[in-house]
Amino acid sequence: MEIRQVTADERTDTMFPLQAYAFMASPWADADRETYARRMVYYRTATSLIVEEGGQTLAGAAAFPMRQNVRGAVHDMAGIASVSTHPSARRRGFVRQLMTRLMGQMREQGCAVSALYPFRPSFYGKLGYVGVPRVRTATFAPEGLSHLLGAELPGEVERLPISDGFDEFHALTLRMLRERHGFSVYDETRTAEFRVSPSLWVAIARVDGEVVGAVTYRIDQYGGDLIADDLLTTGPLGRALLLQFFARHVDQVTRIVLTIGVDEVPELWGTDLAVLTQGQVRFPGKCGPMVRLLSIDALNGLHAGADLGVTVDVVDDELIAGRYRISGNAGTLAVEESKDEPQATLTCAGISALAYGVLDPVEVMTRGFGQVEAPAVEALNALFPKKMPYLFADF
Structure with a gap:
């Protein structure tokens, strides 16, 4: 099995059959393939990865370079799309491997946050994503x-x-x-x-x-x-x-x-x-969007609800795990590595939920996204007041 990056022109022969089978009525017409091929001129800046085995494309995923406002700070964002697998290759972990590679690569390219529309939210929840409201x-x-x-x-x-x-x-x-x-x-x-x-x-x-x-x-x-x-x-x-x-x-x-x-x-x-x-959510086909932090630096510059500080351990994530001091200063968040005793232990989904304002610290705990000591609940509430995001852009 090999993971490799393909160009926009290569997507028609590698990724299109997987996407068409996964998301379109099938069998599809030749005209569908021709339409897809013409659209690839608009995909030239997308990062497209595929899994190949024995010369056959078995899975694919892509990230579009985007920008997103998170609490007043505009960050480069990876919009994940085109995630699909050949039916005979499903349940073999290919998408998980693609997503791990893709998230790391997009972070290296400067993306601090990511968003997607999942085929199954619980799958992406294990990759650190958390749900935000559907329009x-x-x-x-x-x-x-x-x-x-x-x-x-x-x-x-x-x-x-x-x-x-x-x-x-x-x-x-x-x-x-x-x-x-x-x-x-x-x-x-x-x-x-x-x-x-x-x-x-x-x-x-x-x-x-x-x-x-x-x-x-x-x-x-x-x-x-x-x-x-x-x-x-x-x-x-x-x-x-x-x-x-x-x-x-x-x-x-x-x-x-x-x-x-x-x-x-x-x-x-x-x-x-x-x-x-x-607002209708159903599986598959009409799931609510999900988001996550790709870099803890994404917290720097966000609007802070109070001038307080709290030390947190972020765990179980290859990209953002670590111990950090998160502080509010004159209405702006700042984050730095810390050796202080943590007052909260959060997963990536937990810290992402706070950053995007969709859950408060108590909800983070009840959802299983971490543990927060009683004094830190108030501090995190003040630093990250709830603020429902409006995710415009259907990718």
Whole structure:
């Protein structure tokens, strides 16, 4: 068995058959392979690894170079994707070996954090990943937004094909990368594919020429659904402008299905708005995303909730195991190696859960991600206040 890195051009003959069998209807058509081959121009900066045995590709995994905001600090991120195994080679540990090699290689390339969508969360949990919230959908009839039709809002919304509106849309995502915890974006090579996405509109909200909101969407049929992707706004006015735009489809579509973050409360968007808000997780195919630290240095520069300090042992992880003093100083975290007696023992999933704000110290213990002495619970709570991330980017 050999693990080797392949180029984007090699992926079509090595990784595509595995991915197609794992994630597509099969047998697949020749046109599917041709489409995949054309897309490889956008994968040239991805790190793609495969397992070969006797000249046959048995497993593959890849990491896309991305950036992510973690508590106000923007880090290089490894977006893991394309993880698949030949059915005859499953349960032989190939993916675990690929992931171990891939995480180490991406750390060497400067990535401090990583994220993925798992096929089985418990598998990736053993590799140090911890779950973060999945985006929700809000489903409602446009009549529920009728109060916005007569509202005179400062600003306007322009509808454009994604190819024409991409630059402004992308600029907004880069702004949100700087401002929103958990937000992530691809590098320019991978991002370029979305500029040529065929069947998408983008609605762009502007106030005095400044973009304050954007959302990509499509309409499946007359009298059907308007299906929108992530509602990206800089504040309430951007949201109101985009919702007002959707309200104007009242005689065209029956339902609006809109993707939102966990901090949105659609039932408060209107007095008579009947809305179904849901976040569905199922296995396989619709799992929530997972994240982890690839380097303990990722904690440096994060927003700290208090000026305190605590010593922790991070255990059972090849990349970040060690004893560290984590301190808050003027609202910013700092981490350094320490020989002091630890007040907490955490797995990678445990320290990652605190860093991303999805669990507090008590929840870390109840989930089996570590042990925290009573005095350190308060300190870790203060250093890492809960703060739900919004993981934009579906890779």
